[in-house]
Amino acid sequence: MAGRVDLDGNPIKPITICMIGAGGFIGSHLCEKLMSETPHKVLAVDVYSDKIKHLLEPATLAWADRIQFHRINIKNDSRLEGLIKMADLTINLAAICTPADYNTRPLDTIYSNFIDALPVVKYCSENGKRLIHFSTCEVYGKTIGAFLPKDSPLRQDPAYYVLKEDASPCIFGPIEKQRWSYACAKQLIERLVYAEGAENGLEFTIVRPFNWIGPRMDFIPGIDGPSEGVPRVLACFSNNLLRREPLKLVDGGESQRTFIYIKDAIEAVLLMIENPARANGHIFNVGNPNNEVTVRQLAEMMTQVYSKVSGESSIETPTIDVSSKEFYGEGYDDSDKRIPDMTIINKQLGWNPKTSLWDLLESTLTYQHRTYAEAVKQAMSKTTAN
Ligand SMILES: NC(=O)c1ccc[n+]([C@@H]2O[C@H](COP(=O)([O-])OP(=O)(O)OC[C@H]3O[C@@H](n4cnc5c(N)ncnc54)[C@H](O)[C@@H]3O)[C@@H](O)[C@H]2O)c1
Numbered sequence: 354m355a356g357r358v359d360l361d362g363n364p365i366k367p368i369t370i371c372m373i374g375a376g377g378f379i380g381s382h383l384c385e386k387l388m389s390e391t392p393h394k395v396l397a398v399d400v401y402s403d404k405i406k407h408l409l410e411p412a413t414l415a416w417a418d419r420i421q422f423h424r425i426n427i428k429n430d431s432r433l434e435g436l437i438k439m440a441d442l443t444i445n446l447a448a449i450c451t452p453a454d455y456n457t458r459p460l461d462t463i464y465s466n467f468i469d470a471l472p473v474v475k476y477c478s479e480n481g482k483r484l485i486h487f488s489t490c491e492v493y494g495k496t497i498g499a500f501l502p503k504d505s506p507l508r509q510d511p512a513y514y515v516l517k518e519d520a521s522p523c524i525f526g527p528i529e530k531q532r533w534s535y536a537c538a539k540q541l542i543e544r545l546v547y548a549e550g551a552e553n554g555l556e557f558t559i560v561r562p563f564n565w566i567g568p569r570m571d572f573i574p575g576i577d578g579p580s581e582g583v584p585r586v587l588a589c590f591s592n593n594l595l596r597r598e599p600l601k602l603v604d605g606g607e608s609q610r611t612f613i614y615i616k617d618a619i620e621a622v623l624l625m626i627e628n629p630a631r632a633n634g635h636i637f638n639v640g641n642p643n644n645e646v647t648v649r650q651l652a653e654m655m656t657q658v659y660s661k662v663s664g665e666s667s668i669e670t671p672t673i674d675v676s677s678k679e680f681y682g683e684g685y686d687d688s689d690k691r692i693p694d695m696t697i698i699n700k701q702l703g704w705n706p707k708t709s710l711w712d713l714l715e716s717t718l719t720y721q722h723r724t725y726a727e728a729v730k731q732a733m734s735k736t737t738a739n
């Protein structure tokens with residue numbers, strides 16, 4: 354750790370980071386990175402700590418004096434401002450961010466992504482503290498190309514689908530499509546953070562993650578989460594594979610996504626943390642434009658990879674089609690395609706993603722199999738016995 358320098362060759366001074374939502378998927382990986390590779394301190398704020406338990410216990414861990422867990426719900430806890438004041442930098446990850454909630458719990462979604470983030474922005478601004486705020490690629494909504502006729506040659510032109518931080522519009526569906534409650538709340542909080550920067554000098558960075566995936570993402574229904582819960586696609590498909598049931602393709606699985614390995618993405622966040630002069634005032638796409646697939650292709654690849662890592666042959670009918678209404682309920686809608694433009698992050702931080710989709714699925718599904726296969730088997734045999 355000694356002699357670490359930033360991108361401009363200056364020595365990196367240890368800082369204290371107030372990380373809100375530290376117990377979630379991204380937070381757990383960021384805490385791991387900060388503990389194992391940097392001298393920084395973390396005040397970890399969340400309502401849950403299961404995903405960072407290995408970093409908090411036992412007290413003999415090498416970094417024990419550099420991480421403190423604070424079980425705080427930021428909706429209603431006066432200790433938040435004190436923690437932000439104690440830190441040099443606040444990173445806000447806290448949010449409801451699973452699509453199954455956007456149309457079924459739109460009020461909770463809007464409160465979580467906009468109202469609950471307001472005090473965080475305010476405390477940072479009033480106390481002259483730097484803020485890294487986690488937004489989402491969903492703020493882009495649908496691509497311009499999605500509105501062209503299906504056979505239009507313009508659909509092949511990147512100008513109609515590549516998503517650029519400083520040029521692309523944010524295109525959401527009608528209000529009755531409550532899917533967009535999340536994207537809209539995230540967009541408004543981005544605008545507020547940006548305005549605090551412009552009017553009051555808040556030092557900020559906004560991150561727009563493009564489908565970061567890897568170990569510890571969400572939960573496996575009935576094992577470490579509610580049995581009726583619907584997590585994001587990685588956990589949905591993992592659950593299906595573990596139970597040897599067909600993967601469900603929503604509306605034909607035609608939507609396209611670019612997936613990035615969580616460990617590549619965390620490298621980008623560390624560069625933002627340690628290079629404030631290069632990161633402040635910017636909005637960054639963080640994704641892997643080389644890993645684009647349709648959801649159907651993702652299902653096929655995950656089926657192949659899971660077979661390889663588990664040693665089990667795949668089932669006869671590996672996928673089935675399901676309507677979005679049946680799967681998510683009324684008010685669901687979808688982003689058609691998400692390719693991040695990498696110009697700004699490349700120029701400011703010299704960062705590029707490394708891991709291919711096959712490789713990231715291989716390490717992630719190895720983890721899923723090792724962590725859950727036995728528990729799923731036991732849960733299924735109990736159900737059959739009953
Ligand atoms: N994972 C991705 O690919 C992705 C993509 C786009 C945006 N994001 C954004 O990144 C952030 C983190 O995402 P994640 O994938 O780690 O999700 P996550 O659900 O695993 O983590 C969010 C954490 O915030 C905590 N939290 C929520 N409300 C809270 C509250 N009121 N008080 C205290 N803690 C609270 C949750 O308990 C959870 O541990 C979110 O803002 C999300 O919108 C993630």
Ligand SMILES: O=c1ccn([C@@H]2O[C@H](COP(=O)(O)OP(=O)(O)O[C@H]3OC[C@@H](O)[C@H](O)[C@H]3O)[C@@H](O)[C@H]2O)c(=O)[nH]1
Nearest residue numbers: 450452489491564584585586589601602603608648687
């Ligand atoms: O079992 C499933 C689950 C999901 N899907 C589809 O897979 C695609 C990806 O679904 P995800 O659950 O990963 O969520 P999305 O990519 O739509 O949104 C995510 O994007 C960025 C973040 O802000 C959030 O984490 C989330 O909103 C969608 O088209 C969805 O309809 C299936 O076909 N089957």
